[in-house]
Amino acid sequence: MSPKIICLSIFIALLAALASTNFSTPLDILKHLAQFSPPTLSSIPLIIHTLISRSHHHRHHRRPDDKNTTKTICDNFPPDIPPTDTNTTSFLCVDSNGCCNFTTVQAAVDAVGVMSPKRTIIWINNGIYFEKVIVPKTKPNITFQGQGYTSTAIVWNDTANSSHGTFYSGSVQVFAPSFIAKNISFMNVAPIPGPGAFGAQAVALRIAGDEAVFWGCGFFGAQDTLHDDRGRHYFKDCYIQGSIDFIFGNGKSFYENCHITSIASPVAPGARVINGAVTAHGRASKDENSGFSFVNCTIGGTGRIWLGRAWRPFSTVVFSYTTMSDIIAPEGWNDFNDPTRDQTIFYGEYNCTGDGANITLRAPYVLRLNDTQASPFLNVSFIDADQWLQPFT
Numbered sequence: 183m184s185p186k187i188i189c190l191s192i193f194i195a196l197l198a199a200l201a202s203t204n205f206s207t208p209l210d211i212l213k214h215l216a217q218f219s220p221p222t223l224s225s226i227p228l229i230i231h232t233l234i235s236r237s238h239h240h241r242h243h244r245r246p247d248d249k250n251t252t253k254t255i256c257d258n259f260p261p262d263i264p265p266t267d268t269n270t271t272s273f274l275c276v277d278s279n280g281c282c283n284f285t286t287v288q289a290a291v292d293a294v295g296v297m298s299p300k301r302t303i304i305w306i307n308n309g310i311y312f313e314k315v316i317v318p319k320t321k322p323n324i325t326f327q328g329q330g331y332t333s334t335a336i337v338w339n340d341t342a343n344s345s346h347g348t349f350y351s352g353s354v355q356v357f358a359p360s361f362i363a364k365n366i367s368f369m370n371v372a373p374i375p376g377p378g379a380f381g382a383q384a385v386a387l388r389i390a391g392d393e394a395v396f397w398g399c400g401f402f403g404a405q406d407t408l409h410d411d412r413g414r415h416y417f418k419d420c421y422i423q424g425s426i427d428f429i430f431g432n433g434k435s436f437y438e439n440c441h442i443t444s445i446a447s448p449v450a451p452g453a454r455v456i457n458g459a460v461t462a463h464g465r466a467s468k469d470e471n472s473g474f475s476f477v478n479c480t481i482g483g484t485g486r487i488w489l490g491r492a493w494r495p496f497s498t499v500v501f502s503y504t505t506m507s508d509i510i511a512p513e514g515w516n517d518f519n520d521p522t523r524d525q526t527i528f529y530g531e532y533n534c535t536g537d538g539a540n541i542t543l544r545a546p547y548v549l550r551l552n553d554t555q556a557s558p559f560l561n562v563s564f565i566d567a568d569q570w571l572q573p574f575t
């Protein structure tokens with residue numbers, strides 16, 4: 183069998199297996215995401231895709247019903263959503279069944295005033311919102327409040343090819359400062375690129391505004407899932423899934439207590455194949471101060487991957503107190519096949535554990551940080567939190 187046919191058979195088998203477990207909605211699938219064993223995870227976006235088309239189909243059939251059906255759906259809707267506006271906060275509500283202000287997230291974003299001095303909380307009900315969303319520069323201080331990363335998701339399927347470049351493929355793209363997302367997932371369900379694919383990169387979220395916060399969020403994709411583009415960002419208790427360079431960009435970001443899952447294809451024990459990388463940080467010069475710092479995270483899943491590769495010469499990434507499974511290649515990191523970068527990249531590890539954290543065979547430029555060297559990376563002062571980061575409420 184050609185690899186393609188094998189893949190297809192596996193996919194069909196999975197679909198059959200999943201169909202027999204009676205998932206009636208895409209949400210049930212989403213709820214399963216966190217529990218799935220990694221090999222199965224890789225097919226989830228495709229399955230969700232199938233279910234989405236199926237659910238659209240169903241809805242079309244139900245739509246012409248009398249109004250009583252709609253009434254029943256909204257009868258369960260909490261009466262105090264959205265809460266009334268206050269002097270400092272506006273509220274908008276999104277529900278795919280039409281039970282409150284808007285049925286799409288973008289419509290709610292569009293309704294926010296330009297440079298509104300208040301924070302706008304966009305409350306998003308359970309559901310999958312199949313749309314591409316842009317938060318423009320002129321709309322700072324927006325919060326997306328979901329109902330849990332396994333029950334609320336914004337999903338689209340652009341690729342580098344379909345959107346004229348990886349940077350525009352994001353299902354959600356945020357250019358505004360002071361953006362907050364809580365308990366919601368961002369997904370790109372474009373087909374997972376096969377080996378050597380071209381133009382298949384597919385971003386789930388691009389964050390290009392300063393002072394952004396993600397609490398309890400999910401990021402689902404394969405190649406280039408999370409475009410941590412520029413600015414200072416805080417990710418806490420998040421779930422991040424991908425294969426190649428799946429956290430990339432030139433942001434200055436602190437990742438705390440996040441679960442990082444590789445869905446790169448499984449590699450036979452002993453095979454010297456590398457088929458993924460967690461990070462591709464894009465710092466280009468000494469004059470910038472960007473970098474990714476991961477503390478108290480876990481890395482697991484499938485494939486054999488690097489912790490990072492040097493997309494640009496001053497790429498800066500540190501992992502501390504992070505548990506790594508044996509999917510991490512012994513050399514750990516990659517200089518993008520450009521040995522001149524070995525002098526300028528800053529790749530550090532500090533106090534990590536697990537089979538993948540054995541640094542005996544690490545590439546020579548990898549830094550085993552001592553306490554002093556690690557300290558700037560160990561807490562939110564790395565992103566100047568005292569100047570802007572509000573506690574979770």
Ligand SMILES: *[C@@H]1O[C@H](CO)[C@@H](O)[C@H](O)[C@H]1NC(C)=O
Binds near residue numbers: 203
């Ligand atoms: C799926 O649902 C059908 C009808 O509701 C039921 O008969 C069947 O046993 C269910 N299958 C599984 C695997 O739960």
Ligand SMILES: *[C@@H]1O[C@H](CO)[C@@H](O)[C@H](O)[C@H]1NC(C)=O
Binds near residue numbers: 248250
């Ligand atoms: C719709 O609901 C109302 C009140 O609950 C009921 O009187 C009416 O018969 C229903 N209409 C249909 C078409 O079921």
Ligand SMILES: *[C@@H]1O[C@H](CO)[C@@H](O)[C@H](O)[C@H]1NC(C)=O
Binds near residue numbers: 269
């Ligand atoms: C909100 O604004 C109104 C009108 O400016 C003012 O009367 C009221 O005291 C303010 N409330 C709070 C809690 O600041």
Ligand SMILES: *[C@@H]1O[C@H](CO)[C@@H](O)[C@H](O)[C@H]1NC(C)=O
Binds near residue numbers: 264
């Ligand atoms: C949103 O819905 C609430 C409650 O029904 C309402 O008070 C508010 O005016 C709506 N806002 C917009 C922008 O439609």
Ligand SMILES: *[C@@H]1O[C@H](CO)[C@@H](O)[C@H](O)[C@H]1NC(C)=O
Binds near residue numbers: 299300301
């Ligand atoms: C955003 O919110 C912060 C704090 O609430 C406020 O200081 C700032 O002026 C707001 N920004 C804009 C552009 O409204």
Ligand SMILES: *[C@@H]1O[C@H](CO)[C@@H](O)[C@H](O)[C@H]1NC(C)=O
Binds near residue numbers: 331364398418574
């Ligand atoms: C929302 O996020 C917070 C912080 O990450 C978490 O404690 C809480 O359990 C989440 N709630 C849901 C419904 O996911």
Ligand SMILES: *[C@@H]1O[C@H](CO)[C@@H](O)[C@H](O)[C@H]1NC(C)=O
Binds near residue numbers: 340341344372
């Ligand atoms: C996205 O999904 C739609 C609907 O299934 C499909 O028509 C379109 O080709 C997909 N786009 C990409 C880039 O895969």
Ligand SMILES: *[C@@H]1O[C@H](CO)[C@@H](O)[C@H](O)[C@H]1NC(C)=O
Binds near residue numbers: 381382
């Ligand atoms: C992207 O476009 C190029 C050039 O048209 C094509 O060769 C390639 O197969 C496309 N990739 C995908 C994933 O569709």
Ligand SMILES: *[C@@H]1O[C@H](CO)[C@@H](O)[C@H](O)[C@H]1NC(C)=O
Binds near residue numbers: 532533551552
């Ligand atoms: C590692 O962590 C322990 C406990 O927090 C600490 O005592 C030790 O100094 C740290 N440093 C290194 C290099 O392991």
Ligand SMILES: *[C@@H]1O[C@H](CO)[C@@H](O)[C@H](O)[C@H]1NC(C)=O
Binds near residue numbers: 540541542543
């Ligand atoms: C780390 O790797 C080296 C080289 O493969 C091996 O000799 C050593 O036993 C490993 N250490 C641990 C703690 O597994």
Ligand SMILES: *[C@@H]1O[C@H](CO)[C@@H](O)[C@H](O)[C@H]1NC(C)=O
Binds near residue numbers: 552553554555
């Ligand atoms: C940590 O490493 C730096 C750079 O190698 C060195 O200058 C410093 O003395 C070390 N500090 C400790 C406490 O070992």
Ligand SMILES: *[C@@H]1O[C@H](CO)[C@@H](O)[C@H](O)[C@H]1NC(C)=O
Binds near residue numbers: 477478503
């Ligand atoms: C990491 O976990 C340790 C142990 O639970 C805790 O003491 C420390 O504050 C955590 N650090 C961060 C940045 O979350």
